[in-house]
C-alpha cells in the first residue's frame with residue numbers, strides 16, 4: 001500500500017481533532033448532567049487542586065525520577081531529598097488526574113500525560129505550569145471580582161503595569177514566558193503549517209513572534225521561504241539560539257520593533273499569532289495599522305488565534321478568553337470581529353481556515 005504524503009496525513013487529522021474536542025466537551029456536559037449539581041460545584045471548585053499539585057511537582061522535579069521506571073514514594077523521596085509521606089500523597093493526588101499511576105504495591109509510574117511534565121520532554125508543558133501558577137498570573141486572577149465591577153484589565157490594576165512591562169522588568173520570568181509560548185505554539189504549529197497554502201518562495205514575517213517558534217516551523221516545512229522576526233529585545237535575545245537549534249537561523253532576520261510605533265520589515269506574508277488577543281479593540285486597530293505601514297500592497301496577514309463566537313461556550317477558546325481577561329487587556333474574537341478591526345487599517349478580508357486547533361483569518365493589504 002502507498003503511504004500518503006505527510007501533508008495529506010496531517011490534513012486528515014484536522015476533522016479528527018475537532019471531533020475529539022467536541023466529544024470531550026459533550027462528555028463533560030453529559031457528566032455534569034449525571035452528577036448532582038452540588039457535587040458538580042465541588043468538582044469545578046477543586047480546580048485549584050490539580051493546578052497546585054502540578055506546580056508542586058514541577059517545582060520539586062517530583063516526576064523526574066519516574067522517567068526511568070516505577071518507584072515507591074520512598075524511592076522518589078530518597079532521590080530528591082523530600083518528605084516520603086507527603087510525596088506519596090501528592091503523587092496519589094496526581095494519579096486522580098491521570099498524570100501518574102499507583103499500583104497495589106504502592107509504586108508510582110508516569111502516564112503518557114504525566115511525561116509531558118518532564119523538563120526535557122520535546123513537548124514539555126513544565127514552563128506553562130510554572131507560568132500559569134506564578135504569583136504574577138495569580139495576582140490577575142485574584143483581582144477578577146473587582147474587574148467584574150469596573151471592567152478594568154485585572155493584571156494592570158493589580159500590579160500597576162501591563163504584563164509586558166512586568167516581564168521586561170523581570171528577565172527570568174520573561175524567559176519563562178517565552179518558553180511557555182514555545183510549548184503552546186509547538187502544540188498548534190503542525191496543524192497550522194498543514195492547513196494553510198503557504199507560498200513556495202518569498203518572506204514571512206512573524207510579528208510579536210517571541211523566539212520565532214511559529215516562523216521556524218513554517219520555514220522548516222518550506223525550505224525556499226525566508227523569515228523576519230519582529231519582537232522586543234527580551235524575546236529576541238533567546239531567538240538566535242532557538243532558531244539555530246531548529247536549523248533555520250540563516251534564513252531569518254531579527255528586527256527589534258514595536259507593535260505600536262512601527263518596524264521596518266517588508267514581507268509577503270505576516271503572522272500575528274496570539275498577539276491581537278492580548279489587546280483591546282483600539283490597540284488592535286493601531287497594531288494592524290502598524291503592520292499595514294510595513295507591508296507592501298498585496299501582502300497578506302494571517303491572524304492565528306482560537307476563534308470565539310460571542311454566544312458559544314467552548315473549551316479551550318472561552319477559557320483562553322477569561323485568561324486574557326485576567327492577564328492582558330485583550331480577548332478572544334471571531335473572524336467577523338477581526339475583519340471589522342482590520343477594515344479601517346487598510347486591509348480587505350481574505351479566507352478563514354479552521355486548522356482544527358486554531359483559526360487562520362487572512363487579511364489582504366490594499
Ligand SMILES: C[S@@+](CC[C@H](N)C(=O)[O-])C[C@H]1O[C@@H](n2cnc3c(N)ncnc32)[C@H](O)[C@@H]1O
Nearest residue numbers: 164181185208209210231232257258259273274
Ligand atoms: C502571547 S505572545 C505570542 C508569541 C508568539 N507569537 C507565539 O504565539 O508563540 C505575545 C508576543 O508579543 C510581544 N509583544 C508584546 N508587546 C509588544 C510590543 N509593544 N511590541 C512588539 N512585541 C510585543 C511579546 O514580547 C510576545 O512575544
